[in-house]
Amino acid sequence: MSVPYFEFFAPVKILAGNRALEHISYELSSLSASRPLLVTDPGVRKAGLVEPVARALSEGGTPFVATFEDVPADSSTKVVAACARVYRDNRCDAIVAVGGGSVIDTSKGANILVSEGGDDVHRYLGAGALKRALRPFFVIPTTAGTGSEVTIAAVIADPDRGVKLAFTSPYLLPHAAIVDPRMTLTLPPFLTAATAMDALTHATEAYIGLAKNPISDAYATTAIAKIVQALPRVLARPLDEEARFDLALGATIAGVAFSSSMTSLVHALGHQLGAVCHLHHGVCMGLLLPYALEYNLAARSVEIGELLLPLEGPEAYARVMSGDRPRAAIASIRKLRDMLHAKVGLPRTLSETGKVQRDQLPRLAKMALDDGALAFNPVAVGHADALSVLERAWA
Secondary structure, eight states, rough: OOOOOOOOOOOOOOSSSSTTTGGGGHHHHHHTTEEEEEEEHHHHHHOOHHHHHHHHHHHTOOOSSEEEEESSSBBHHHHHHHHHHHHHHTTOOOOEEEEHHOOOHHHHHHHHHHHHHHSOGGGGGGGOOOOOSSSSSSEEESSSSGGGGGEEEEEEETTTTTTEEEEEOOOOOOOOEEOOGGTTTTTHHHHHHHHHHHHHHHHHHHHHHHHHHHHHHHHHHHHHHHHHHHHHHHHHHOOOHHHHHHHHHHHHHHHHHHHHOOOHHHHHHHHHHHHHHHHHHHHHHHHHHHHHHTTTTHHHHHHHHHHHHHHHHHHHHSOOOGGGHHHEEEEEEEHHHHHHHHHOOOOOHHHSSOOOOGHHHHHHHHHHHOOGGGGGGGOOHHHHHHHHHHHHOOO
16 A cells, blocks of 8 residues: 655644633743734724724733734735834734735735845745744734735735745744634625635645645634534624634635645636636635535535535535545535625626736636646646636636
8 A cells, every 4th residue: 555645734823712811921922022013904994893903902911013004905015024014113022913815915014024134025935935933923803804814825915016925934834823703793795705615725735636635624624514514604694703713714724635635727817816816815705615626526526525524514525426426515505605605796707806807817827827836736737727727617
């Protein structure tokens, strides 16, 4: 029997549950940090989510000494440099990110600059460019989707080139992730759905990709079950802390899965749609997912069929013949997308977004070929293939 080689690396400390926020000061002090910089965005501030974090830190004796909240929905290299300057000007010694994917990735980029020096984050592009540990860094997610609080990756836009830059290193991992249900209670229904589809895509691509392994599989399937069970509950009762916590925990578990086994075709295409058409990342993930699964059916029919178990549960799984399970799993995802479209207006096709022109698709397909995520797709992807997937996702 051949024993495959794989690696699994998940060192982020996770503080999860009620009053998880109140443990941050202890975590800071354990790293001899006492002058944290808060990185957030105006929406998080407006939602009242900064106050409980500030209160917890003040009561613990480590109040914020500076704040950077000029983080847009799609962060950029210029924003990262500005954030790093605030850190240096205020002699900070740690970063606490409070927000979604853009805030977390901005913080990761800024941490590179304040740890390594300089203002040009391009020097650290790709995998393996970072050679040593960065400054103390903590993440408090306010969305249940990106999983960035436990991943080795960051994606930051370069506005001058009109592309998204990918950074990958174990040194980008936060020292701790704080998953507190209080922090996602105010997330609007549309963003709740979009970020949940992002998390579902992370887990799904982790399960079918070339770098999948038995440990990441366990995380991926657990995440899928949590997400599909919690999301309808959250949409029906937005202030249900238990449902919010289950959804947030599902997103974090999905982050652990794909940080080890990586993502593939959905993300390669989605990154370009975000960079060129400025679509929300979660929207891209949700509308592309079934089309990418269909493209990979020939190589991953067994694995896609196995997804039916966490998607629909054991009874539904047992009722479907094994040969029919792959299509049934994809149909389950389509059913979920239809529900989200009906409830919150989440687009299911590129044309429904109103932001993508059909004549942009060839360019988007060509750009996707340079995305590193394609290296982990089970089936090789050429320009005609990528374009075909986008065309099918159009209408």
